[in-house]
Amino acid sequence: MNRLRGFLNSYHPIVHTLILGTVMARAASSMSLPFLAIYLARHTSMSAVMIGIVIGMGSLAGTVGGFIGGTLSDRFGRRIIMLAALFGWAFVFLGFGMVKLPILFMLLNMLNGLCRSFYEPVSQALMADLTEPAKRLKVFSMRYMAINLGVAVGPLLGAFFATMNGALPFLITGIIYFIYAVTLYALLIAFGIKKIEGEKKSSVTFGSAVRVIRSDMTFRLYILGGIIGAIGYSQVMVTLSQYLEQSFVDGVKMFAILMSVNAIVVIAMQIPLTRLVEKYTPLAAIVIGNLMFALGDVGFAFSHSLVWLIISMGIFTLGEILNYPAANMLIDKLAPEHMRGTYFGAQTLTNIGHFIGPWVGGFLLVSYGGNTLYVLMAVLTITGSIFYWRGSIRQMMLKNTSKKENF
16 A cells, blocks of 8 residues: 555656546547558448558648647647647547548548647656656656556457447547546646646747757657658558458457457566666667567568467567657657657657558558568568667767767
């Protein structure tokens, strides 16, 4: 009990609120979004390539939205941006369950990407605002574990509800996001978010933000590494479901199992791996994580049974655990205090990879098959480490130069 009380007192109540809300929201969205490609294939006449484009448009919209939302949150506060995104999400998922035309699916998924790009970086920036630097890696890791707690149950629930009604998972998700938005609004007011925002707001403008980002070569190298990683990662979140449905009996159920395996491994391994990673640099975690991604992709390429697919997903998931919190730490260390929201928002430029990935993946899957697709993605993912390495070396050199000048 004392340990639990100490844990609760170690972080601001808003941080705990956002982490708990993340569990609920991700459980809801993972009931529906991973099955969107299958839903579109079954209920529309769209080809695999067109489905990839429709899904990828969400990430393309998020590429612009993250920078805008992050900059607005630095200037006007985190609360308004987060709540607008959550209410927008509720509308998106209710729409997914009701519309039929491909163009409407595309527009809704673009709005989905916009909402995600507003909410994710702003909530991360708020968590960092309310947490001392030494504890931020643990906060980012807890947030990532919360995401996967939700994802652990979401796909199985989605597969169950989809057997009853294909649109039902989307409708349930929309309702849950609406409830979360209303609840978060009340809690933010209760815990004095207006006072916090008053202390954290800055006079940053879009012009000044663009100039800083354009001049920050280290940040651009990190983004290039993230884009490459996103291209590879999207093959598991989007293309894998189509590959399994084409290549295996009960491919949809297998995909649901793999998504839950992904989440369970994160839940089981997040804490011990985070403790281990704290002893090393974020760069080392990213490089090893990309290697795990690549090994998992090779496994997907040559697995012929559910057992080997599960092993491959487990290896791939170890890469996630190492990679994503470490990437957030690189951005947190790089960002000026008054522009944290802007930097986390601009980090969504990696969504370019999530836009390119489904389209390229759909093309490679149709033209060359899953084996070629995942082997190529393994090679591509490893190359992304080069950009992170160059960015980290450059940042280290700049810090050393600055220390010498101050001395």
